[in-house]
Amino acid sequence: GAGVSQSPSNKVTEKGKDVELRCDPISGHTALYWYRQSLGQGLEFLIYFQGNSAPDKSGLPSDRFSAERTGGSVSTLTIQRTQQEDSAVYLCASSLDRDRPVNEQFFGPGTRLTVL
Amino acid sequence: AQSVSQHNHHVILSEAASLELGCNYSYGGTVNLFWYVQYPGQHLQLLLKYFSGDPLVKGIKGFEAEFIKSKFSFNLRKPSVQWSDTAEYFCAEAAGNKLTFGGGTRVLVKP
Numbered sequence: 001g002a003g004v005s006q007s008p009s010n011k012v013t014e015k016g017k018d019v020e021l022r023c024d025p026i027s028g029h030t031a032l033y034w035y036r037q038s039l040g041q042g043l044e045f046l047i048y049f050q051g052n053s054a055p056d057k058s059g060l061p062s063d064r065f066s067a068e069r070t071g072g073s074v075s076t077l078t079i080q081r082t083q084q085e086d087s088a089v090y091l092c093a094s095s096l097d098r099d100r101p102v103n104e105q106f107f108g109p110g111t112r113l114t115v116l
Numbered sequence: 117a118q119s120v121s122q123h124n125h126h127v128i129l130s131e132a133a134s135l136e137l138g139c140n141y142s143y144g145g146t147v148n149l150f151w152y153v154q155y156p157g158q159h160l161q162l163l164l165k166y167f168s169g170d171p172l173v174k175g176i177k178g179f180e181a182e183f184i185k186s187k188f189s190f191n192l193r194k195p196s197v198q199w200s201d202t203a204e205y206f207c208a209e210a211a212g213n214k215l216t217f218g219g220g221t222r223v224l225v226k227p
Contacts, residue, residue, distance in 0.1 A: 043208075050213070
């Protein structure tokens with residue numbers, strides 16, 4: 001079946017521009033996560049959506065980062081006024097909604113963002 | 117705050133050699149541990165997971181991991197590696213549904 005998809009696969013932008021990254025989770029998965037993979041910081045949690053609950057934004061590095069999830073499915077991560085340190089691979093993951101055990105997260109291919 | 121540490125950044129070994137990758141976690145509550153693998157050019161994939169029960173967990177592709185609570189460790193092992201095991205390996209711990217990852221270990225298996 002279809003896995004998690006992300007678009008674009010690569011994005012090059014100039015410092016100061018805004019970018020939007022898109023994630024389509026696996027159908028039927030109610031939980032969606034964004035992570036960032038960068039050389040200096042490794043894999044970091046950014047934000048987590050679960051159903052209709054308020055998202056857990058505790059991993060967002062600054063107020064330039066925001067994300068939304070429309071209709072409980074597709075999610076968009078927006079980075080405003082991009083900086084060079086935002087260059088990274090942005091990974092999306094989704095999982096089923098079950099309380100226990102902790103669910104396996106299925107990862108997408110990522111969007112490689114380069115800020116010049 | 118949670119942290120996960122992986123002892124080796126790079127490992128190089130020959131086919132048929134045994135592999136062991138170290139992982140230590142910090143969170144002392146309910147333990148949910150994972151090993152993920154990222155093959156060159158591919159997505160992160162789950163190798164195995166531990167939530168409770170038998171501390172020796174078997175995963176895909178001949179991998180296993182042992183949970184040792186007293187050492188806060190969850191080391192990954194494979195008795196005999198193949199060239200196709202060349203990849204980056206990540207240990208992770210979940211608190212709620214958020215994953216905290218270790219820094220990763222790049223494994224190169226020479227044919």
